[in-house]
Amino acid sequence: MVMGFILPVNMIFINKNLHQSATMAGFALMVYSGLMMVGNYLGGILFDKLSRKWTLQIGYIIAVISLIGMTFHHVWPSYFFMLSMLGFGMGISYTAINAYTAFVAEQTIGDSRVLFNNMYLAANLGIAVGSTSVGFIFEWSIFFTFFIPVIFFLLCLLIVFFKSATLDATNEEAEKTHEFTVSDEGVDPKVATGEKRYRLNLIILSLGVFIMWMGYTQWDSNMSLYMVNNGFSKKEYSMVFTVNAASLLLIQPVMNRIASKLFKLLKNQILVGIIIMGLSFLLLPNAKVYWMFIVSMLILTVGESMVFPTIPALLNKMSTTKNRGSLQSLYTIMGSLGRAVGPYVGSIIVMILSFGDLFYGITAAMILVALSLKGVKELEK
Template identity: 70%
Template sequence: MRRQKMWLLILNITFNMVMGFILPVNMVFINKNLHEPLTTAGFALMVYSLFMMIGNALGGVLFDKTSRRWTLQSGYFIAVLTLIGMSFHHVWPSYIFMLVMLGFGMGISYTAINAYTAYIAEQSVGDSRIFFNNMYLAANVGIAIGSTAVSFIFNASIFLTFFIPVLMFVSCIIIVFFKADLFDETNEQANESHDHYNDDQPADPKIEIGDRRFRLNLIILSGAIFMMWMGYTQWDSNMSVYMLSRGMTMKQFGLIFTINATSLLIIQPIMNRVMSKLFKLLKNQIMIGITIMGLSFLLLPNAKSYLTFVTSMLILTVGEAMVFPTIPALLNKMSTNKNRGSLQSLYSIFGSLGRAVGPYVGSLLATWLTFGHLFYGITVMMIIIAVSLQSVKELNK
């Protein structure tokens, strides 16, 4: 079990290093290097995330119904082929086609990683949210490393900006190929324990909660994931343009994510120890965290100094540390061994949908109105979705 967790953490860090490379520079690259309008750049990222959402959905089905290991591998292969094309041929409009295919491949792999996380967390002794927290911390470390590195590499070489992620995903393919026995072992243990699970564990959460209320839970959680990511993804897209307009540099923008990851190294261990004691119900932890995330955006409309952006990110980090690993844990709490991959794909699907709509809607609001209206709107939206979570029925177990 320990080796399974270690290799899964490595895959998660590497995957998110690629995310850190790709997402922060796309808006600037399309806008500044390819000389397309900000709204076009936002639209391109929207299509990219929509195809990632399709990949998420397909990945969930394939994970539950076919080979889990090859579901993960297929996503990597698609992403590698696309990134090779982007390395040598990054011109408009073919760039957008390669970008959306990249999103499709990454979507498949992302859901597979999340589903593997759910299986291993379910088999672990103790509070399952600890492993989700560790995976989330690993993801943010990966994003921080990728975002910091690309802030230097982007100005030096567009080719390396896209080719270094190729090397990262190839390393993931090699890891999965040679460590396949560990992943297969996880699947076999899950299958072998399926009958034991049915005998010793409580009834299917869907039965205990009730079919109609269970569906309502999924609708509320899906809507919350979508709206939360629609706001959060402004940091990955429009915030780069906003900070540049305020006199900041790409290096300072990349450093923000390093600060985010560094602060998580302090915050996340505290979350592991304290949150399970403070919040017996996961939905209450999520509700408070989303509220904190929303309030962080109130600092941005009049931000003139780099310190203000850093403070906003630190507040956001506290909120996201409470929310992002806990939603998959709540979905896992509602799952059985038959639908764990499919329910985990909901987090990926609606997260991708939020990331799809967020940059485009944000660019429209910033263009038609102001960035201030955008940030105030995000705060109101976050508070509304936080309140809606009180309607979720969670089993107290």
């Protein structure tokens, strides 16, 4: 919900309220994304080496302090500094949440994909509610636009403070309640896979996440210009994301059941999902009527429901208790990098070539990345 609150209004707030140029606003958001990546990386190390609970708490504390500053001090360049620190804090906490999910999934009875799917669904629901609400709240009060996220993060701090013992429960501690099953840490996936092949697995997955987010983020950036140029309103553009969020609530549970039965190996589910995502962009070069954009988004939603929650699950299969946080940080870092450079690269392609070439290029890149997943060696466990 905080992500949904903060991201949609920053560009407008910096440009219109703080009277900075659009270029400066774009630069500020790029630095925000850059420091989020640093936070992603540091969060993984702290989670593995220091403390699971305190990694999450540190991220939330930094975010709360930054948001309090943004709430009461609307002055440039102080706002720029606080926004950057917010990205850093959220990067730490985001990786810690993913790593905690992997930690619990490793010990949970049944298919761990269910837990990752539920987390992904919760995240998208939060972003949908936040981004829908902030449009009204921003017009009503700038103060509450930033202060409501402070309340949310304070609630997160309280949850972790009082429930960290539950989150940190080990197999041995929880066996008595039959909540978990003992996981086998006797086999190191790196050793079982082979060091070179293991490294190749990580390279392929990292590249895949980067390419997917570069393509996906075109909907958040250059697509607005494309739709406006084709005679559609900003309201019609924003409605596409409402369709995405609403349809995901229906598609995600269905795809979760279907995929768990069809695909024994997670890499095959990811492969098919990426191809579906890529093919969704083929409708856009010749999209002249509104329903074509809606259908494109629905196809993309089917693909993302198969891919985005499954990659962390696959990384979890490749990890041990010693590197679980670090591998989850790899996913968040490459996702942040794709979101940071995607809009800029897309705009350059459009400027030099055309929107059609951009969409065809995304499809080709995603299909190539999907096929490269055949080279990933996944352990059957």
